[in-house]
Amino acid sequence: MVYNISYRRPSRVSSRASLSGAEKQRSINESIISGSSGMSHGIPDALSFDRIIAGGVCPPCTVREFMNYLKYIELAAENLQFFLWFRDYSKRFANLPESEKVLSPEWNGEAPDAENQHRPARLNPDTAAVFKGTDFASEPKVTEAEKGSNPFFTPPRTPNSEAQRDGESFDSYDATMSLGAKTNHTQRATGAFESAGLKWKPCSHCSFSPVSVQPYREEITRIISIYIADGGARQLNLSSKERTALLHALQNTTHPSAFRDVMSTVEWSLRCQAHPNFIRWTICNGNRPRVIFARGLGIGGIVGGLIAAILITLSSAPRAYRVLSMIGFMIGMSTLIAAWKGMCVVLHGMHHRHLRPWELFASDDEPSGYDMKSDSYDSLASTNSGNSFEDEPWVAKYEKRNLIRKVFDREVWIKEPALRQIQDTIFLQAILGALVFSIIVAGVFCAFPNGNFF
Template identity: 75%
Template sequence: MVYSLGYRRPARISRTTSLDSLSGTEKQKSITESIHSYSSGMSLGIPEALSFDRIISGGTCPPCTTRDFMNYLKYIELAAENLQFHLWFRSYCNRFDKLPETEKALSPTWIVQHSEAATPVRGTAFDPQADAMFKGTDFANEPKVREVSKEKDPYFTPPDTPNSDVLRETGVSLDSYEATVSTRTRDAHTQRAIRAFEGAGLKWKPLTIQPYREEVTRIISIYIADGGARQLNLSSKERTKLLHALQNTTHPSAFKDVANTVEWSLRCQAHPNFIRWTICNGNRPRVVFARGLGIGGIVGGLIAAVLITLSSAGRAWRVLSLIGFFIGISTLIAAWKGMCVVLHGMHHRHLRPWELFASDDEPESFDIKSDSVESFATQDSTNSFEDEPWVAKYEKRNLIRKVFDREVWIQEPALRQIQDTIFLQAILGALVLSFIIVGIFCAVPHGGYF
């Protein structure tokens, strides 16, 4: 069974498309249209069986699983952080909904208007004239903590809280001392989150009693803060609005704008590109090799047709050149769409370079209902792969070995159906073009040269 003969694989969508030109309402509308468009059976060359939600929910087989999608984003698109954050956010929403109402009340729903109306308050500059005017009054701008001499620097005191006499001698209040020690003992994630808030002109004042506050702090450090291990590609406005919301609540609604941006990028850009890339059943050396064979078949058919035409053989013999034209054109059409007809005949595909040297105990996909999503998404590891062992090993493989690399059966039925459709299109297109070319040669008079 194949799809319509007019089927076209998903078009390549450039990642240079600006998200800033779309408002939050337009992004949400695009997401909704993307979800409902699969009800007709096909959307942008993607069948319902390979829809974004079907892949994320684990309803597909290799090579179209969530793990395959993640590998594509990591090694090809270089944007795995979007899917990692999206998986975490879906898991976070599910876990937050299961909390008792008493805990949910600690993190109220965040209204978008609050974020848009809020203006970050930065530190006020010191004005000497104003300070002199209000000197001696209750409005004087006097520091609460006096300057500390280097000999009695509180940063060099032991971690144990000193008595009040020692603090009195140094001129440091107990609150100031405890804040200093607390800052020094915070972990790296908290420190990075603090710098993110300060960079956006906000103060670090989250309520620690709110549910999942520590986890949200890690998410800010990994995905939101500048220099994070998996920093999202967000605008300054989006980042500031998100941080302001997370100042007040850990409710999933605080992530609404950023979650929509990430989901829009996944649904409308990454997902169509992933399906287009997955349709290719051979690696690049194999596809280039197949294109060469296709061109060689066409050249062979052309040579045969010219020689027979110039000879004294009958016109019927010129039909033999149809074989070369048919094989060459069909192979070239399929290879132009990234497919090798030899691999397709067995419904095989080449293993990806990172799959050739992968361990057997690596999980095949993510379960959105399990804790594996949370633990994976909150890891502090980067998405860089230049140091992974397979990179050097694959570069050492010679070209011939890459062309005839290891193969594996394609398990996803919908993907095999797409490839069958493309193969049939290549066959029909080759037949039509071959008959036209051979017909032209048959109309040429005898050469009679030999």
């Protein structure tokens, strides 16, 4: 089964950073609508962005391959890493109890008034438990008379150790973080706020985060140091305006709505730019040396057909024999058309593809951040490392590989049916194009009289 014979693979999409936030959101909505309507810009619904992110596709179109493409080809893996983190973060925040959600109100673009930030005189038990151990805790006022009449009275305990303060102010998410790592992330986050002209004031009990009672405050500090701060391991490509607005929002709340504008930029980059480019790249079933080799074979086939047509025309053989030159034209032109679109017809005949360079030398251990069972990615795994891959072992090994081995590298079967259909369609287009070309060229040679030279 193939798609429409007039099918065209996705066009290469370049970055358009000048678009406004409203235009990007409109493009996102159009992408979602058109992606669910069957075919959008050469991308079938089976390979839509949402389906890939949801894990509804087979190799080589999964989130893992998408991440590898962004890391090794587009050099923009931080967008997908941040997108996956935010999706997971939004789910976790939505599942929090209401007593914790109220500590981080939804961000509407303005900081809450100072007069509305006072703490109520009496707190319900759940909220009181959250505030316990912080400056916001509501301690009962005890008179001197009550102290004297109660021999068992013990004054409120003040945290007196670094370990106690950490245990009371940080949630379980940070239990695995070392003190040095916390300090490093906080220093980086503090620098980000200061460079934006904002203040990052720690609370009296905790030297690491400002409003420590807000849920996931320490996690947000880490995210700022990794994705937002200048020099972060995975710094996002944000404008100065977007970055300052985001830091201003995170200065007041950890609610997911604080990331609203930034997520529009990140999602637009993934949906409208990276995703079409990824599908276009995935259609290619051979590596660059193999595709160049296939183009050479295609040109050789056409040249062979021309030589055969010329020799038969110059001979005394009947004109009907000149049709035999179509064999060379067909083979050469179909191979050349397919190779021009990144496909090798030999590999396509078996529905195979070459392994990517980073797949050839992959170890048995899963890459950091990947979960084999769910095929999901942990965006906060190995956060001290960036997305640079120049020092990865496979780079030097692949460079030492000779050209012949690269042309005939290891192959693997393509599991995704929709991708095979696209390749079948391109192959059929190549055959039809070669047939038309062969008929025209052979017809031209048939029009010449016999040369009778031999």
